[in-house]
Amino acid sequence: MIVTRSWLNNFIDISEVSDDKLYETLNSIGLEVDSIKKYNIPQKVVVGKIISCEKHPDADKLNVCQIDIGSGVRQIVCGAKNVVDAQYVAVATIGAKLGEDFEIKHAKLRGVESEGMVCSASELGLPDIGDGIMILDESIGELVVGKDLNEYEKIADTVIELELTANRGDCLSIHGVARDLSAALNIPLNKFDYESQNSEKIGIARIAKLTKKGIIPASLQYVMANIDDLHTSLLFSLRLAFIKEPQKDSISSILKYITHCTGVILRAYDISSIDTEEDKLEIKVTNDDRVINIAINGEIQSQVGINQNEESMAHDNASIVLFESSYAHPEDLVDVVAEKKLKTDELYYNTSRGSEPNVCFGVQYLTYLLETYTGCTLYDGTISLDEEQEDKIITITTQEISTLIGNEIEK
Amino acid sequence: MENLEKMIEKADSLEELEKVRVELFGKKGALSKEFAKLKDVPGPEKKAFAEGLNQNKVKLQTLFDERYTTLKKEEIEKLLKAETIDVSLYGNLGEKGALHPVMATMDKIIDYFVALNFAIEDGPKVEDDFHNFEALNLPKNHPAREMQDTFFCKDGAVLRTHTSPVQIRTMLKQKPPIRMIAPGAVFRKDYDLTHTPMFHQVEGLVVGEKGEVNFANLKSIMSEFLHYMFGDVEIRFRPSFFPFTEPSAEVDISCIFCEAKGCRVCSHTGWLEVLGCGIVDQNVFDAVEYKNVSGYAFGLGVERFAMLLHKIPDLRMLFEGDTRLLEQFR
The missing domain is CATH 1.10.287 (Helix Hairpins)
Known part of the structure; x- marks a missing residue:
């Protein structure tokens, strides 16, 4: 499990807590720290705004850019293809040291003056986030031309790798680790709450209907969205790279991001891949000898907590997507999977250790991300199936604890 | 004539x-x-x-x-x-054997606990599911079983993945109080810089009347033991999880390579993990039908201790039988 300081900051204010204190606290609450790494962006690497970008007169693969770096406009020659799409970029200005023997100096590239370098993530010592230069966007914070990149805490982040023990499914998310830190450091945990901002919408209930057969020991919640202007923001790419889980497309990036952030299991179904009559969807949940099957319009599309039919899995080319957040009890899952030798997908690692039971949290976070970072519009409301759950109560006396540890504890 | x-x-x-x-x-x-x-x-x-x-x-x-x-x-x-042999002649075959560093380390560990009146117990290396997992609060299909890459036989028997089944055998055979260690070989299917398919553990178990044995006792014994093994080092107990103990702790010593300044061996943390321990989980006592008892258990990897004591960089070197290494232990 990998967490980052700025990501934890979403849920708990640890700005006053040093990296050393964080390391010590995590270790002392049973979340063993495997490694802790602070990413530092070299000095004199700043936010630059591309004013113009033209082809180099003597080189096919080079572009000549005029870039505002706050202290003035500089002409910089850049070889990356994607610079033509960029507005804001990371510029290593004259004097920046990108390595022990690599200092940015005045240069002439095929006869054209160049005063700096437009950087890729890996050139700045960050994990690789794909081909070309790193295109900056507002997901890392307000972009101020000329500001040192090292001041963006979401880029110059501290990445902490935890070695979780098998009993800590609750800490397989940023929110889960923040929850434990909140208790240990006595800092309040920020409650995440988000209401959809879009008011003109068709209700999801007019299209989809959820029915169940038998007793379903699971929780499910669905939302639907029209997919539009889907892209992976820099923050998502960077954080997914920090946690070593880069994804192929934007939908899987968002799902991975949310599951890692909230601990809630999310799946996405491409509606166009499912046979529909008059655009109606019937989601039927059945308990078939302890396997909870989700059938959409008569065909089984997933087994809760276990796997999903690849054909209905949504990718970036989907136009309407049904999102599902789910929870099933890990002790039920491990038994039924072993007994029936069921095929499991990568989410099973989380579900078999216990994913976040608050399915609503996952859906709210999804709504927030889709409305904030994409052009997707959501259908109104959610449809859900909630399992009645009683709070677990553990009874223990201070006397019992004292006997166990052989020491009096302060009340 | x-x-x-x-x-x-x-x-x-x-x-x-x-x-x-x-x-x-x-x-x-x-x-x-x-x-x-x-x-x-x-x-x-x-x-x-x-x-x-x-x-x-x-x-x-x-x-x-x-x-x-x-x-x-x-x-x-x-x-x-x-065929005359002149026994008074000076020979050129001065080669004498020596204990393998792993065995020598094991002896050193055993010496400590024997002096504290711990009995030495042994058990079979081919175990059944009950002793290796079930009785140790590792139910079937539990993700914690994945912590141990097990060698399975066709009939369901396993090569013991830890020395902990000896605890179960001893408790089933004897009545409390118990004070034992179980040194021996264990098996896991893993092979890299820090793992070999066969290695050695020393397991310890102390059981007494309820309330008689607690975490403070465990902490004091483990601290003293680690000072005996590694000399003047700092010791840190970190909460952890083992299915058979609750609460559980992993124990670190300050890095003996860099004097806790941070180096490659300690991953720049200044600490080296050396053993696991905890208060015996009630489910383990239930499995052997012990009532009104409390106890602690600990386990350590002998190879890890040998590597740290002799500053051997790669675990596999201990099993390659290279005489250039072994000759250094005469």
Whole structure:
């Protein structure tokens, strides 16, 4: 499990807590720290705004850019293809040291003056986030031309790798680790709450209907969205790279991001891949000898907590997507999977250790991300199936604890 | 007659003497021929002739025996001379064996606990599911089983993945109080810089009346033990999880390579993890039907201790049998 300081900051204010204190606290609450790494962006690497970008007169693969770096406009020659799409970029200005023997100096590239370098993530010592230069966007914070990149805490982040023990499914998310830190450091945990901002919408209930057969020991919640202007923001790419889980497309990036952030299991179904009559969807949940099957319009599309039919899995080319957040009890899952030798997908690692039971949290976070970072519009409301759950109560006396540890504890 | 005597005297090896024996005393030998003449000797002379023959035979036989003894003696002397060993000579084979560093480390660990009156227990290396997992609060299908890459036999038996089943066997065999250690080989299917398919553990278990054994006892014993093994090091207890103990702790010592300044071996943390321990989980006591007891357990990897003690960088070196390494432990 990998967490980052700025990501934890979403849920708990640890700005006053040093990296050393964080390391010590995590270790002392049973979340063993495997490694802790602070990413530092070299000095004199700043936010630059591309004013113009033209082809180099003597080189096919080079572009000549005029870039505002706050202290003035500089002409910089850049070889990356994607610079033509960029507005804001990371510029290593004259004097920046990108390595022990690599200092940015005045240069002439095929006869054209160049005063700096437009950087890729890996050139700045960050994990690789794909081909070309790193295109900056507002997901890392307000972009101020000329500001040192090292001041963006979401880029110059501290990445902490935890070695979780098998009993800590609750800490397989940023929110889960923040929850434990909140208790240990006595800092309040920020409650995440988000209401959809879009008011003109068709209700999801007019299209989809959820029915169940038998007793379903699971929780499910669905939302639907029209997919539009889907892209992976820099923050998502960077954080997914920090946690070593880069994804192929934007939908899987968002799902991975949310599951890692909230601990809630999310799946996405491409509606166009499912046979529909008059655009109606019937989601039927059945308990078939302890396997909870989700059938959409008569065909089984997933087994809760276990796997999903690849054909209905949504990718970036989907136009309407049904999102599902789910929870099933890990002790039920491990038994039924072993007994029936069921095929499991990568989410099973989380579900078999216990994913976040608050399915609503996952859906709210999804709504927030889709409305904030994409052009997707959501259908109104959610449809859900909630399992009645009683709070677990553990009874223990201070006397019992004292006997166990052989020491009096302060009340 | 003189001829025959000369033949005996002339023989100068046991082989030649044997030939002479056949020529003289054999069925078709010289003597037999003389005796055959007896039937042609006229009656009155017969007696004297026969006596003469017998005397000669005895004479020859005596001569032969003497010669045989002399030659035999010469032969032995010759052999002795050829094979003489001068035990006072200085030898060039100064090679003597030594304990393998893992075994030497194990002995050092055992010495400590034996001095504290711990009994040494042993158990089978091929275990069943009950002793290796079930009784240790590792139910079937539990993700914690994945912590241990197990070698399974076709009949469901396993190569023990830890020495903990010895705890179960000892508790089923004896009544509390218990104070034991179980050193021995364990098996997991893993092979890299820090894992080998076979390695050694030392397991410890103390069980007493409820309330008699607690975490404070465990902490003091483990701290003292680690000082005995590694000298003046700092010790840190970190909460952790093992299915068979609750609460559980992993124990670190300050890095002995960099004096806790941070180096490659300690992943720049200044700490080295050396053992796991905890208060025995109630489910384990339930599995062996122990009532009203409390206890603690601990386990450690002997190879890890040996590597740290002797600053051996790669675990696999301990199993390669390279004499250049082993010679250093004479």
